[in-house]
Amino acid sequence: MNKSPDAIRPHGPAAKTLHWGFIAVFLYALSKQLDDLEELADRALLQYEMVFASAFLVLLVARFWYMRTRNASALPAAAPKRIRIASQIVHLGMYFCLAMIPLTGLGIGGLYWSGIQAADWMAGLLLAHEIFANTVLFLICAHIAAAFYHRKCRDGVWNSMVPFLREPRE
Ligand code: HEM
Ligand code: HEM
Numbered sequence: 001m002n003k004s005p006d007a008i009r010p011h012g013p014a015a016k017t018l019h020w021g022f023i024a025v026f027l028y029a030l031s032k033q034l035d036d037l038e039e040l041a042d043r044a045l046l047q048y049e050m051v052f053a054s055a056f057l058v059l060l061v062a063r064f065w066y067m068r069t070r071n072a073s074a075l076p077a078a079a080p081k082r083i084r085i086a087s088q089i090v091h092l093g094m095y096f097c098l099a100m101i102p103l104t105g106l107g108i109g110g111l112y113w114s115g116i117q118a119a120d121w122m123a124g125l126l127l128a129h130e131i132f133a134n135t136v137l138f139l140i141c142a143h144i145a146a147a148f149y150h151r152k153c154r155d156g157v158w159n160s161m162v163p164f165l166r167e168p169r170e
């Protein structure tokens with residue numbers, strides 16, 4: 001896998017903006033996370049959460065569509081099959097969890113809005129919301145660890161997306 005970092009085509013400015021801009025939006029969403037269902041009694045907050053979750057979902061779908069149709073992975077063609085599969089699993093897993101968090105959130109908000117707060121559906125959605133939120137954090141840690149692994153391999157994957165701590169030349 002040792003290929004010169006310069007031999008890999010870097011992701012373009014749009015892909016980089018989507019990657020790093022989305023991280024800022026995600027960190028903002030985490031900083032605003034709710035601690036308790038009863039906080040939704042504040043109708044303005046409930047409305048805000050619903051609008052934000054919808055916008056987050058639209059942005060995520062746009063990002064997914066752009067990356068899948070216009071931007072191939074920077075993984076070298078010679079990368080072992082297990083690395084390709086692991087990378088796909090983690091990337092698709094992140095997209096799936098990042099979509100399920102706002103979707104379950106919209107479900108929670110919808111049920112709360114219609115006054116169904118004690119039903120099993122609400123308990124199930126709250127549990128799913130929590131599981132997807134925790135799973136995505138785990139996947140992001142794996143993703144960042146993998147990015148550092150590529151940096152160590154100096155195969156150009158790190159440099160293709162990350163503008164800091166550039167891969168050292170051999
Ligand atoms: C310091 C932190 C991070 C580093 C160094 C990093 C690095 C990278 C690199 C090098 C790639 C390109 C992989 C390739 O071309 O195959 C990539 C893609 C990706 N990153 Fe990150 N990343 C970081 C944080 C995050 C976070 C926090 C998220 C999620 C919120 C994320 C989500 C993604 C996704 C979904 C892709 C795949 C894009 C696609 O092919 O659709 N990254 N990242
Ligand atoms: C992009 C949108 C969203 C993100 C990133 C997000 C993220 C999170 C996170 C990280 C938690 C903490 C989970 C844990 O306890 O480990 C949480 C909890 C919670 N979220 Fe969201 N959320 C989003 C949208 C929504 C929406 C739209 C609603 C409802 C209107 C909602 C309602 C709640 C509630 C009620 C809790 C507390 C659950 C409990 O009682 O433990 N969230 N959210």
